[in-house]
Amino acid sequence: MKMNRYLVFLTVISMCFIRNVFCASAANVAQLTQDLLTNYDKRVRPLVDQSRAVQLDISFNLCGINSVDEVAEKLITTGFIQVMWTDELLTWTPASKNQISYIFLKQNDIWKPDLVLKNGFQKFKEMGGDFYYVNVGSDGMVQWKPYEVFETRCSMDITRFPYDKQTCEITFIVWSYVSIEVSILKSSGGLVFFEYEENSVWTVESTKETIKNAGAESELTFTLNLKRKPQYYVLNMIIPVICLGILSLLVFIIPADAGEKMGYSVTVLLSFAVFLTMISAELPVNSESTSFLSFYLILQMVIGASILVITAIQLRLHHRKNTFGIAKFFIYIVKLEQILRCRKSCCSPKNITNIEPMDGNDDNKDKVSNDLDIDWSDVTSAIDFLCFWIFLLGNTILTIFLFAYLTSG
Numbered sequence: 001m002k003m004n005r006y007l008v009f010l011t012v013i014s015m016c017f018i019r020n021v022f023c024a025s026a027a028n029v030a031q032l033t034q035d036l037l038t039n040y041d042k043r044v045r046p047l048v049d050q051s052r053a054v055q056l057d058i059s060f061n062l063c064g065i066n067s068v069d070e071v072a073e074k075l076i077t078t079g080f081i082q083v084m085w086t087d088e089l090l091t092w093t094p095a096s097k098n099q100i101s102y103i104f105l106k107q108n109d110i111w112k113p114d115l116v117l118k119n120g121f122q123k124f125k126e127m128g129g130d131f132y133y134v135n136v137g138s139d140g141m142v143q144w145k146p147y148e149v150f151e152t153r154c155s156m157d158i159t160r161f162p163y164d165k166q167t168c169e170i171t172f173i174v175w176s177y178v179s180i181e182v183s184i185l186k187s188s189g190g191l192v193f194f195e196y197e198e199n200s201v202w203t204v205e206s207t208k209e210t211i212k213n214a215g216a217e218s219e220l221t222f223t224l225n226l227k228r229k230p231q232y233y234v235l236n237m238i239i240p241v242i243c244l245g246i247l248s249l250l251v252f253i254i255p256a257d258a259g260e261k262m263g264y265s266v267t268v269l270l271s272f273a274v275f276l277t278m279i280s281a282e283l284p285v286n287s288e289s290t291s292f293l294s295f296y297l298i299l300q301m302v303i304g305a306s307i308l309v310i311t312a313i314q315l316r317l318h319h320r321k322n323t324f325g326i327a328k329f330f331i332y333i334v335k336l337e338q339i340l341r342c343r344k345s346c347c348s349p350k351n352i353t354n355i356e357p358m359d360g361n362d363d364n365k366d367k368v369s370n371d372l373d374i375d376w377s378d379v380t381s382a383i384d385f386l387c388f389w390i391f392l393l394g395n396t397i398l399t400i401f402l403f404a405y406l407t408s409g
Contacts, residue, residue: 024098033096033105036090036136042111045181046087046140054182056113057084058172059189060222064197065204066149068156068166068226070284074121075154075168075224080147081127082189083115093142104133106391112144113182118171120221121151133247158284161291162233164206166226173219183213184220191222202226237279238293241300242274245395248304252388256318256380265311269304276301296402303391310387318380330379335381340389 045054059082066076087110094101107128115127128146135143154168174182191207208223251265277296283294317330 004194008195015142019256022164024100028098029100029103032092032100033103036092036106037109040089040110042109043087044111045177045202046085046089046111048088053180054113054177056115056174056182056184058082058115058184058186058220059187059192060170061189061192061194063195064204065199065224065226068154068168068202070156070158072121073154073156074153075152075170077150077152077170077224078148079150079194080145081115081148081172083113085113085142087111087136087142089140090136090142092138094138097138100138102135102137105136105401106130107132107134107144110134110136110142112142113177114175115172115318116175117148117150117152118173119153119169131329155290156284158291159289160406161284161293162228162230162237164228166228168201168226169221170224171219171221173217177218178216179213179218183218184211186211187220191224201229201232203229233282237282240275241279241297242399244268244275245300245399248272248307249388249391249395250390251307252384255376256315256384261311265308269308272301272304292402292405296398299398301397302393307387307391310383314383316381317383320376326374326376326379330382331374333386334374334378334382337385341385365375 044050047054060079061082062077062079064078066078068075087375090110092100110132112128112134116124117127127148128144132144132146137143150170152168152170154166158164174184187209190209193204202209203226204224205227206225208225210223212219212221248265248268251261251268254261254264279297283291
């Protein structure tokens with residue numbers, strides 16, 4: 001029984017030592033707090049020698065990136081900063097205070113740096129709040145951890161959207177004091193990903209910390225290099241636009257006599273216009289830099305309109321009577337189409353006309369002459385053939401250039 005009591009006593013003593021408080025009572029802590037704050041003036045910098053500067057150790061604990069607003073050029077992040085400094089006016093000897101090695105005080109009860117967010121998007125306000133406590137050690141080391149949802153300005157370059165990369169800064173500045181009064185040291189922690197939750201659209205590639213202590217300014221800047229995840233935009237924007245561009249070319253495969261050529265062309269163009277109206281709301285709005293994808297969509301719209309115009313002219317030519325003479329321009333188009341198809345013109349017309357009739361009559365001559373006749377249906381067929389391959393080649397080159405340019409960064 002005595003052994004059990006002894007073990008319990010040792011356990012209690014050990015727990016007290018682990019907590020750095022040798023069984024201090026609430027009265028002891030309250031007395032220590034009263035002793036420290038008696039004659040304490042929070043308007044005075046916490047240094048015995050006022051000619052020295054209060055040195056701040058600031059680290060940023062990033063919990064997550066809430067959103068990146070390209071239109072408003074705003075970055076919204078969640079996290080807290082950990083600020084540490086030495087308050088020489090809040091020190092005590094733990095041995096004389098029942099081994100109390102630290103206490104918690106309200107942040108407004110002691111001196112603290114007037115640290116503010118320099119490039120904030122909301123109103124200019126101090127960090128923290130009335131409900132925040134600071135940890136004060138017996139050696140005067142103060143730890144302050146204000147938690148915030150930071151809204152900061154961030155200049156956006158959307159030229160390579162949706163494969164763009166953005167560089168955003170979160171800058172903290174000591175507003176009232178000059179650098180010789182309050183300075184920022186090289187942070188011991190830097191930018192820490194404390195319980196960081198990955199964003200579904202943006203990933204953090206790298207970070208950087210910059211300290212500026214010059215003249216009247218003492219500021220600390222945390223730089224985030226962000227990269228957009230393009231999968232959503234590729235699947236829901238780029239691929240449908242490419243498919244519509246291919247569908248618009250199929251109008252040149254439909255025969256002019258089918259009667260659906262013009263209706264198909266108009267339907268595809270209207271579908272293109274409706275789709276572009278829908279996805280234009282998803283594209284970032286920025287007057288300083290324009291997304292190359294926007295130019296690509298405009299060019300696709302121009303191609304669709306050009307196909308519609310060509311189809312209208314083509315149908316007009318197709319229903320012309322053969323009594324109208326065919327201009328040499330259209331004859332050259334037909335001959336070019338025959339050369340590309342390797343029909344008739346694989347051998348020159350001169351050699352064909354020199355073929356002598358086999359049976360001594362003019363039937364073969366008439367047949368050769370009829371083969372060389374060109375009517376308006378031949379002209380429209382040649383236009384279909386040439387336009388299909390020209391637009392297909394141009395669309396393919398444009399699309400390849402688009403992806404090569406966007407992903408080259």
